[in-house]
Amino acid sequence: MGVAELVVDVAVVGLGPGGEAVASRLAQAGQSVAGIEARLVGGECPYYACVPTKGMIRAADVLAEARRVPEFAGTAQVTPDWGKVAARVRDEITTDWNDQAAVDRLVAAGVQIVRGRARITEPGVLVVGDQVVRARRGIVLNPGTDPAVPPVPGLADTPLWTNREAVRATAVPESLVVIGGGPVGCEFAQVFARFGAKVTLLQSNDRLLPLDEPEAGALLAERFAAEHIRVKTGAKITAVRHDGERFTVELDGDNPINAAQVLVAAGRKSDLAELGVGAYGLDESARGVTVDDHMRVADGLWAIGDITGKGAFTHMSMYQSAIAAADILGEDGPGAEYHAVPRVTFTDPEIGSVGLTEAAARAAGLNVRVGITQLSSSTRGFLHKAEGLIKLIEDADTGVLVGATSAGPTGGEVLGALVLAVHARVPVDQLRRMIYAYPTFHRAIESALADLRA
Numbered sequence: 492m493g494v495a496e497l498v499v500d501v502a503v504v505g506l507g508p509g510g511e512a513v514a515s516r517l518a519q520a521g522q523s524v525a526g527i528e529a530r531l532v533g534g535e536c537p538y539y540a541c542v543p544t545k546g547m548i549r550a551a552d553v554l555a556e557a558r559r560v561p562e563f564a565g566t567a568q569v570t571p572d573w574g575k576v577a578a579r580v581r582d583e584i585t586t587d588w589n590d591q592a593a594v595d596r597l598v599a600a601g602v603q604i605v606r607g608r609a610r611i612t613e614p615g616v617l618v619v620g621d622q623v624v625r626a627r628r629g630i631v632l633n634p635g636t637d638p639a640v641p642p643v644p645g646l647a648d649t650p651l652w653t654n655r656e657a658v659r660a661t662a663v664p665e666s667l668v669v670i671g672g673g674p675v676g677c678e679f680a681q682v683f684a685r686f687g688a689k690v691t692l693l694q695s696n697d698r699l700l701p702l703d704e705p706e707a708g709a710l711l712a713e714r715f716a717a718e719h720i721r722v723k724t725g726a727k728i729t730a731v732r733h734d735g736e737r738f739t740v741e742l743d744g745d746n747p748i749n750a751a752q753v754l755v756a757a758g759r760k761s762d763l764a765e766l767g768v769g770a771y772g773l774d775e776s777a778r779g780v781t782v783d784d785h786m787r788v789a790d791g792l793w794a795i796g797d798i799t800g801k802g803a804f805t806h807m808s809m810y811q812s813a814i815a816a817a818d819i820l821g822e823d824g825p826g827a828e829y830h831a832v833p834r835v836t837f838t839d840p841e842i843g844s845v846g847l848t849e850a851a852a853r854a855a856g857l858n859v860r861v862g863i864t865q866l867s868s869s870t871r872g873f874l875h876k877a878e879g880l881i882k883l884i885e886d887a888d889t890g891v892l893v894g895a896t897s898a899g900p901t902g903g904e905v906l907g908a909l910v911l912a913v914h915a916r917v918p919v920d921q922l923r924r925m926i927y928a929y930p931t932f933h934r935a936i937e938s939a940l941a942d943l944r945a
């Protein structure tokens with residue numbers, strides 16, 4: 492029996508959010524397309540990342556708001572029930588980690604789905620199990636990333652959770668050590684703490700959310716302290732053990748921590764060797780692939796999503812997918828621009844930011860002016876008894892904002908106005924002449940503009 496061979500115009504390797512979109516768009520434009528997926532069609536976001544975690548966060552936020560009834564409105568008895576969260580994640584949000592609806596959508600668009608892990612053997616040729624896929628026009632890579640487990644002695648041998656296990660939790664551990672203080676670690680730490688876990692967050696960096704403004708990390712650290720989440724920054728974990736029941740986390744210069752569960756949220760990794768990109772002459776030991784502004788990696792090879800290193804967000808994967816599809820279809824579209832990439836960490840307070848931080852703007856040699864305001868000094872912040880801030884970074888030479896942070900209740904929504912300002916390079920003078928509705932959270936932008944100074 493010969494090897495099964497499928498010949499198509501384009502093969503899409505990995506059907507994350509962008510892979511799904513590019514496959515669908517190309518098929519609808521008349522290309523023959525193979526969409527190859529090793530796990531679930533839709534990728535990390537709908538099953539293990541953005542969507543289930545934001546469902547969990549919604550539940551945790553409702554609990555936190557209900558707990559504020561005594562402060563504002565009377566009495567309320569709040570009894571958390573993780574069963575409701577687990578059932579919603581399973582039944583409504585991930586349909587029990589079943590991708591049939593996504594498969595049906597792609598098939599209806601004309602995409603041929605190939606299940607299995609693809610490996611490039613030569614330019615335009617892939618092997619998936621015992622099948623060969625030949626892509627006449629080329630290959631789009633959208634393989635995403637996997638959770639990275641730091642090389643701490645003993646850690647990998649324990650029954651640790653990454654985001655993939657944490658979203659499937661059917662019970663809240665009595666105590667939880669979260670390793671990593673980036674977006675994933677911070678979001679999970681607060682969710683499980685609000686549902687009753689005693690949480691310790693160990694962060695090797697000297698602050699939470701180190702890619703964001705220091706003021707945002709400090710604000711979150713204050714909130715975590717108020718919610719009895721223990722945060723240890725500058726943590727150096729020397730070993731992790733599991734005795735069949737509980738974990739012990741050994742630290743340099745501090746007492747060991749004994750906990751019911753460890754959750755690793757220490758960043759992501761990719762495996763380019765497994766993907767076989769060496770067939771295109773690329774370095775397989777690299778962390779990602781380099782794309783041009785039309786997502787081209789090499790002749791007949793495009794890449795989108797986390798693997799491009801332009802920001803590990805679903806909105807980035809989707810944005811790049813439209814550019815790659817246009818390029819493959821020979822359309823004369825604009826190239827990618829990354830000066831206004833928004834990012835939101837859905838903690839409470841929610842931390843939204845866009846463009847450059849103050850430190851990045853200074854490092855880039857810009858003539859920087861900074862404006863900052865606390866939400867508590869705005870009318871709505873006062874009424875809500877809300878913590879938060881707006882921080883703006885202006886390039887004084889051009890008079891436009893090059894970065895902004897919006898932290899607080901719905902910080903990610905307030906960010907929208909700032910993303911537009913940075914993206915469209917709206918002059919700061921014009922932003923100052925705008926009318927900001929009273930009393931909204933976004934009205935604090937006006938105060939931050941008034942505070943801009945060198």
Ligand SMILES: Cc1cc2nc3c(=O)[nH]c(=O)nc-3n(C[C@H](O)[C@H](O)[C@H](O)COP(=O)(O)OP(=O)(O)OC[C@H]3O[C@@H](n4cnc5c(N)ncnc54)[C@H](O)[C@@H]3O)c2cc1C
Pocket residue numbers: 504505506507508509510527528529530531532533534535536539540541542544545607608609610633634635636654675765766795796797798802803804805806807808837
């Ligand atoms: C806990 C968590 C929360 C997050 N929350 C948010 C959020 O709120 N907002 C946001 O914008 N982003 C969020 N992210 C990031 C977001 O999940 C990713 O950026 C997003 O999934 C886009 O990734 P991608 O398109 O590169 O591919 P992925 O979604 O990772 O999908 C890639 C797919 O490729 C498949 N694959 C890999 N290699 C092969 C191969 N060789 N052959 C066949 N198939 C292969 C994989 O099985 C996978 O299904 C979160 C991430 C995590 C971990």
Ligand SMILES: NC(=O)c1ccc[n+]([C@@H]2O[C@H](COP(=O)([O-])OP(=O)(O)OC[C@H]3O[C@@H](n4cnc5c(N)ncnc54)[C@H](O)[C@@H]3O)[C@@H](O)[C@H]2O)c1
Pocket residue numbers: 641643670671672673674675676693694695696700701726728756757758759802803804834835836837
């Ligand atoms: N809301 C969102 O858009 C959202 C939410 C979650 C994740 N994401 C994306 O997913 C990606 C992964 O997120 P993440 O938080 O896992 O990664 P990250 O790289 O942003 O943060 C990981 C953190 O772990 C710390 N760390 C690393 N090794 C450690 C160790 N041995 N001990 C203690 N701390 C250690 C690092 O200091 C770092 O701050 C990010 O790129 C992020 O943008 C996005």
